[in-house]
Amino acid sequence: MNVRFQLNGKAVQAEVPARTTLADCIRHELLQTGTHVGCEHGVCGACTVIVNGAAVRSCLMLAVQADGAAVVTVEGLSNEQALSPLQAAFRKHHALQCGFCTPGMLTTAHALLSEEPDADKARIRKVLSGNLCRCTGYIPIVEAVYEARLAYRK
Secondary structure, three states, rough: EEEEEEEEEEEEEEEOOOOOEHHHHHHHHHOOOOOOOOOOOOOOOOOEEEOOOEEEEEOOOOHHHOOEEEOHHHHOOOOOOOOOOHHHHHOOOOOOOOOOOOHHHHHHHHHHHOOOOOOHHHOOOOOOOOOOOOOOOOOHHHHHHHHHHHHHHO
């Protein structure tokens, strides 16, 4: 099947079997490897991308379901010149260790702050509770997202 969508602001297309997940399409056909695949059951959150403004598990979504959509991966959160304020806050607060969960954490947090730039720490924890991290203990991640809120306020 031929699928066309916007990936990080650029029009893309791929010819994929109908059962190809969005994660596999992004990683293997479009060669954007920032999106990680962990459990492949939608539980860990490592594969989270933003589709039409909403954080979704790309391992559970078929590529054909993204036809015509706007998809943003971790690569689309910043430009080549500098880290985004959210990424800079992650760096400042040491909110990553091995980095496997980081793309999903960043895209989830970006989707949250885009909709709720005044989210408090309890809300941040609740939204990030669907993203598993085995290294950081979550406290630095919550602190980083909380600090980055300022950049999302209009």
